[in-house]
Amino acid sequence: MAAGGPGGKTLALGGMRFAAALLGLVLAACGPVRRAGEWHPAPEPRARPSLDVGRRVRPAEATLACVDSPLVTSWERRMRSRRELADDRKETMARGARYLPQLRQLVADAGLPPGLALLPAVESGFEPRARGKFGELGLWQLRPATARRFGLVVDAERDDRADPAQATRAAARYLGYLHRRYRDWPLALAAYNAGEGRIDRALARQPHATFWELSASGHLPRKSRDYVPRFLALVRLDERVRACAPRPATEQLRVAAAAPPSPRPLPVVREMRAPRTIDPQATPHCDAAFARRPGSRGRAVETGIALATPPAL
Numbered sequence: 001m002a003a004g005g006p007g008g009k010t011l012a013l014g015g016m017r018f019a020a021a022l023l024g025l026v027l028a029a030c031g032p033v034r035r036a037g038e039w040h041p042a043p044e045p046r047a048r049p050s051l052d053v054g055r056r057v058r059p060a061e062a063t064l065a066c067v068d069s070p071l072v073t074s075w076e077r078r079m080r081s082r083r084e085l086a087d088d089r090k091e092t093m094a095r096g097a098r099y100l101p102q103l104r105q106l107v108a109d110a111g112l113p114p115g116l117a118l119l120p121a122v123e124s125g126f127e128p129r130a131r132g133k134f135g136e137l138g139l140w141q142l143r144p145a146t147a148r149r150f151g152l153v154v155d156a157e158r159d160d161r162a163d164p165a166q167a168t169r170a171a172a173r174y175l176g177y178l179h180r181r182y183r184d185w186p187l188a189l190a191a192y193n194a195g196e197g198r199i200d201r202a203l204a205r206q207p208h209a210t211f212w213e214l215s216a217s218g219h220l221p222r223k224s225r226d227y228v229p230r231f232l233a234l235v236r237l238d239e240r241v242r243a244c245a246p247r248p249a250t251e252q253l254r255v256a257a258a259a260p261p262s263p264r265p266l267p268v269v270r271e272m273r274a275p276r277t278i279d280p281q282a283t284p285h286c287d288a289a290f291a292r293r294p295g296s297r298g299r300a301v302e303t304g305i306a307l308a309t310p311p312a313l
Contacts, residue, residue, distance in 0.1 A: 064113050065236040065239045072232045073233075075229045075232075075233035089237070092121045093121065095126040095127070099120070099164055102168075103168050106168045107172050112172055112176055115235040115238070115239065116172070118231070118234055118238060119140065119189075122227065122231045122234065123141040124141050137159065138163075138164075140171040142161050150174050150177075151169075174192065175188060178192060184211065186211035186228050187199060187214075189211075190211055190214075190220060190227070199214075202219035202220055206219055215228075
């Protein structure tokens with residue numbers, strides 16, 4: 001008993017622990033099994049609202065030069081016919097010749113129409129050190145807050161707005177943002193000129209309106225009403241666009257969208273049969289001798305058949 005006392009208790013305790021662990025494994029194995037079909041994925045997160053202002057999406061223009069409006073045509077005619085405007089355009093484009101190849105490439109790299117590279121012609125006249133009365137600076141006349149918003153450094157020691165390449169990248173980011181917001185280039189250009197708040201207030205008064213509708217209703221400042229068509233006319237003149245693809249009229253679009261008419265049933269054509277020979281003996285009330293019809297001058301013309309008075313029964 002002395003030999004089996006403490007050692008036996010140790011062995012018994014170890015056996016009880018082993019039995020308890022084994023029992024736990026058995027119970028876990030006998031638990032309910034979850035089938036693969038019972039698993040359901042978590043619902044997808046709700047999409048965040050976009051930056052647009054509730055306007056319907058309009059089809060994008062193939063090129064800025066093909067934005068069609070009587071105001072653009074009027075500005076184009078003035079730039080061609082008025083000598084002071086024509087001379088100013090030539091001088092501005094001469095100054096911009098050294099910048100335009102790089103600006104067009106940077107704008108195209110940003111996925112925007114290359115014609116936007118001409119915007120400095122209206123903003124600064126292609127003067128890289130031009131300053132505005134509200135703190136604008138550079139080719140693109142960016143304000144300090146807007147420049148910082150799109151990645152430029154503007155402080156007492158450094159101002160990236162004076163660098164044509166860096167300012168163009170920031171302006172391209174801003175213009176791309178405005179186009180995604182308003183889904184329309186004339187409205188995006190108006191917002192670049194007058195500010196997003198001004199365009200948002202105008203759209204709140206006239207929801208879903210185009211730039212041309214807002215301009216006609218007087219909801220935009222005079223400067224912006226001239227800024228957009230003047231720039232688009234400049235693009236048209238620079239790209240030497242005489243005419244764009246004609247747009248179908250509203251009535252043509254309505255007819256094209258209408259369902260085709262249902263085919264009409266074809267008329268039933270009966271088989272033509274040869275006339276039968278009439279037997280005078282079988283039809284005693286028909287007498288060929290009295291077959292007459294009126295002629296063109298009152299004469300009687302034989303027709304071959306006439307109805308005679310049937311004989312008395």
